[in-house]
Amino acid sequence: MTLLRDDLESATDQRYFGSGWISGAWAFVLSVLALGTVLCLRYPDSLSAPEARDLYRSLPIRLTLQLVMIVGFLFAAASLSLRKKKVLGTTAMGLILLAAALGGPRAESRFSSSSDLYFGLDFFLLNLIFLGLVFVPIERVLGKREQPIFRADWREDLLYFLIGSLLVQGLTYLSLAPSKAILTRTSEAPFRSFVASQPAILQLFEIMLLTDLVQYAVHRAFHHFSWLWRFHAIHHSAPVMDWLASSRMHLMEVVCLRAFTVMPMYVLGFSQTALYGYIVIVYFWSAMVHSNVRLNLGSIESWVVTPRYHHWHHGLEREAIDVNFAVHFPMIDRIFRTYYLPADKWPAGYGVLKPEIPKGYGKQLLFPLGVFRTPKRESPEPAAEMPANMD
Numbered sequence: 001m002t003l004l005r006d007d008l009e010s011a012t013d014q015r016y017f018g019s020g021w022i023s024g025a026w027a028f029v030l031s032v033l034a035l036g037t038v039l040c041l042r043y044p045d046s047l048s049a050p051e052a053r054d055l056y057r058s059l060p061i062r063l064t065l066q067l068v069m070i071v072g073f074l075f076a077a078a079s080l081s082l083r084k085k086k087v088l089g090t091t092a093m094g095l096i097l098l099a100a101a102l103g104g105p106r107a108e109s110r111f112s113s114s115s116d117l118y119f120g121l122d123f124f125l126l127n128l129i130f131l132g133l134v135f136v137p138i139e140r141v142l143g144k145r146e147q148p149i150f151r152a153d154w155r156e157d158l159l160y161f162l163i164g165s166l167l168v169q170g171l172t173y174l175s176l177a178p179s180k181a182i183l184t185r186t187s188e189a190p191f192r193s194f195v196a197s198q199p200a201i202l203q204l205f206e207i208m209l210l211t212d213l214v215q216y217a218v219h220r221a222f223h224h225f226s227w228l229w230r231f232h233a234i235h236h237s238a239p240v241m242d243w244l245a246s247s248r249m250h251l252m253e254v255v256c257l258r259a260f261t262v263m264p265m266y267v268l269g270f271s272q273t274a275l276y277g278y279i280v281i282v283y284f285w286s287a288m289v290h291s292n293v294r295l296n297l298g299s300i301e302s303w304v305v306t307p308r309y310h311h312w313h314h315g316l317e318r319e320a321i322d323v324n325f326a327v328h329f330p331m332i333d334r335i336f337r338t339y340y341l342p343a344d345k346w347p348a349g350y351g352v353l354k355p356e357i358p359k360g361y362g363k364q365l366l367f368p369l370g371v372f373r374t375p376k377r378e379s380p381e382p383a384a385e386m387p388a389n390m391d
Helices: 002-008 021-042 059-082 087-101 121-142 154-166 168-184 190-196 200-224 226-236 243-247 251-267 272-290 298-302 307-314 331-335 361-369
Strands: none
Touching (some): 002 087, 021 059, 021 087, 059 087, 121 272, 154 251, 200 226, 200 331, 226 361, 272 307
């Protein structure tokens, strides 16, 4: 694993076109996707959501898997022929051959479970494909900072992404529990019918506004109370900002935020169409506002949260402390006097200073429980003397 990590994180001067690194990196990504998909085909009861299992039997999915395996194999072969280090090519080739040995696109279910419990491996793969295909090219073109795809702490953030996806069933259950408890103790109200009868686009806007108001309060509480900040500091500890950094959140905070934001959606009676629409939007929006871009969107930034707006929430400068809590609409921060967005300026760095949060998922999971010291958001003195690049 160390050799594979070192090859993925090779210096920039070893990643030029013709070095075999680009083909090797693509081969590795495609091989992981191929093997993960084959595992979902073989063990659907354990690794995939019930709603998606019938879809995996379809011909388009299996043809796509076949294409991914072929392209991944060709990329691996190209990397092996071009690159002095053979780690990427060899690893990718091995994973593709393993996927083929397990059945490849012809893989069928090998294990049937009577349990309703499952791990969301398919959820992880779909999210990774969708967000990666969207944001990796955008960040290559519009990147605010020169930082590689496999930048500092990428493995840590990918692990957060993976664990959050694998535990999607449990996290969803815990998040929905308060809403379901309220619904079972209240009768069907005409107001809920009225809410559900509205046009879906209006419901979607109402959901975004209501959840933003609720999340503003919860988010600000996580900054204000020291015992809650221990959990939220994990999210702020990301040393760089890109689409993957949005996944770095402690499991307790994930459950808490989802529970409080889900309540107004379910309790008030919004339709399933509006709910699913919001879920898609918020997943994309969260990755977008954390992404590494250099766009200044002018007057748009006064109305909707953009990457530059949210980056100032993560900034290390003193003026960036406890500002920009809103997720969708900056007007909420204006109302509560926590709005900060200097013209044409970006934060000099990101993270938590004095002391640093421990490295590693396990240590960060235990950190809020007092196993390690509690960080405080402190800015350097003076902010202007910070190095221009903290990555």
